[in-house]
Amino acid sequence: MALGLLLLLLLLLLAIGVPVAFALGAASLALFMLLGIPTIAAFQRMAAGMNVFTLMAIPFFVFAGDLMARTGIAERLVRVADGLFGRSRGGLGQVDVGASMMFGAVSGSAVASVSAIGSSLIPMMKEREYDADYAVNVTITAAILGILIPPSHNMIIYAAAAPVSVSVGDLFLAGIGPGLLAGAALMTVAWLVASKRGYPRGTFPGWGSLTRAFVVAFPGLMTALIIIFGILLGIFTPTESSAVAVIYTILVGAFVYRSLGPQRFLEAAMSAARTTAMVMLIIGTASMFGWLFAVLEGPQALAGALTALSNEPAIVMLMILLILLILGAFMDMAPLIIITTPIFLPVAMDIGVDPVHFGIVMLLNLGIGLVTPPVGSVLFVGCAVGKAKPEQVVRTIWPFYGALITVLLLTAYVPSLSLWLPSIFQ
Numbered sequence: 001m002a003l004g005l006l007l008l009l010l011l012l013l014l015a016i017g018v019p020v021a022f023a024l025g026a027a028s029l030a031l032f033m034l035l036g037i038p039t040i041a042a043f044q045r046m047a048a049g050m051n052v053f054t055l056m057a058i059p060f061f062v063f064a065g066d067l068m069a070r071t072g073i074a075e076r077l078v079r080v081a082d083g084l085f086g087r088s089r090g091g092l093g094q095v096d097v098g099a100s101m102m103f104g105a106v107s108g109s110a111v112a113s114v115s116a117i118g119s120s121l122i123p124m125m126k127e128r129e130y131d132a133d134y135a136v137n138v139t140i141t142a143a144i145l146g147i148l149i150p151p152s153h154n155m156i157i158y159a160a161a162a163p164v165s166v167s168v169g170d171l172f173l174a175g176i177g178p179g180l181l182a183g184a185a186l187m188t189v190a191w192l193v194a195s196k197r198g199y200p201r202g203t204f205p206g207w208g209s210l211t212r213a214f215v216v217a218f219p220g221l222m223t224a225l226i227i228i229f230g231i232l233l234g235i236f237t238p239t240e241s242s243a244v245a246v247i248y249t250i251l252v253g254a255f256v257y258r259s260l261g262p263q264r265f266l267e268a269a270m271s272a273a274r275t276t277a278m279v280m281l282i283i284g285t286a287s288m289f290g291w292l293f294a295v296l297e298g299p300q301a302l303a304g305a306l307t308a309l310s311n312e313p314a315i316v317m318l319m320i321l322l323i324l325l326i327l328g329a330f331m332d333m334a335p336l337i338i339i340t341t342p343i344f345l346p347v348a349m350d351i352g353v354d355p356v357h358f359g360i361v362m363l364l365n366l367g368i369g370l371v372t373p374p375v376g377s378v379l380f381v382g383c384a385v386g387k388a389k390p391e392q393v394v395r396t397i398w399p400f401y402g403a404l405i406t407v408l409l410l411t412a413y414v415p416s417l418s419l420w421l422p423s424i425f426q
Helices: 002-015 020-034 039-050 053-070 073-085 091-107 110-127 132-143 153-161 168-174 176-197 207-232 238-256 262-295 298-309 313-328 333-350 355-369 377-386 390-395 398-413 416-424
Strands: none
Touching: 002 020, 002 262, 020 039, 020 262, 020 333, 039 262, 053 110, 053 153, 053 207, 053 238, 053 262, 073 091, 073 110, 073 207, 091 110, 091 132, 091 176, 110 132, 110 377, 132 176, 132 377, 132 390, 132 398, 153 168, 153 333, 153 355, 168 176, 168 207, 168 238, 168 355, 168 416, 176 355, 176 398, 176 416, 207 238, 262 333, 298 313, 313 333, 313 355, 313 398, 333 355, 355 398, 355 416, 377 390, 398 416
16 A cells, blocks of 8 residues: 555656656655654665765766866767778768767766767768758667766666675676677667668778877777776776776866866866766665665565566566666656666566676666657757757657667677676676
8 A cells, every 4th residue: 555655656746747856755755754754764764875985986977977078088089980980871870879889988978978979970960961860869879878888877876776786897897798789789770771861971081090080089088998997907996986087087188188178177067066966866865765665565566576477587587678668768767776776686686687787787778768758868968969859859769779679688688798798807
């Protein structure tokens, strides 16, 4: 009864347009009072959810990503990608995916990728007579790669929300294989759609130009290498690596590229502060909601419902994927990670799924939700950047959805795609 009321209140608040963080908090507080639990306990759970050392990495990674977007790193990566992929049919679509993969490796943010890469490439595609829906579709789906290719602050949120110990370093490594596979799948679809529509071929700039572009972009690309190998070699922790990323980005932006001045630094700091405040508020209220959900034995009820439908591991995994796809279409990624990880991870482990493997599956699954209406934040940011109507974009996005869902199923049912790289460094 109480569990059903909690979920009903949350759904009603979301349906009338209450922001996710406030909907989670209001629904939880109402149940705390209805059950006679002192409301101070609600705020204690909220504070406890945010008071996690690992989460300190989030503001630093967000800040580093914002600095990269403002210091011209994205444009330099676009030039490298143009040299590598631009010669094929509809080459700018390939360039978009390649640049998003490289930018994801230094920012870890889907929204930052859409803003930085999209603002450069979408107008360029339009100038060369690419359709607006194609330009936006490639950009927003490629932006999801930043969630998988490390560093990713969503991996840190997952590790903090997991009821068992999960290594952030292993998550970083596990995301590389599926991220590269998703990039290849999106490039293939981008080429097929471009060929069908008759988009022009690009031209190869020559090895000299490509080498110069790579040399110029290399300091920015070094960010990901410093973070990953610093963690693997035990030089610093994942949380410390986020601070190292900020310091390195400041040095590169100020002294190598000479594009980071006081004004841009302050703008990036303010933007990171706003983003961090929103994320931490969501984490806090989601933690309050998740604690109450656990007290009311919601995870056990859901696990019982899933296993009652089937005891076959493949079917249980498929049901989890479908539930997460549906939820991802209606809620943002951070609160869903906090809420659903303690619910579904124990179920997944019961059917023999590794926590690191499940984390990558969950992140890719919820990442697809970021480009799915009605609440897909990356979808609407991309439409705003590309000046395209969401309904026009969604009407032709299906081939790109198909590529991502195919990779999702492969990642879910072929664990070695994500686990082979962490196993090498164990």
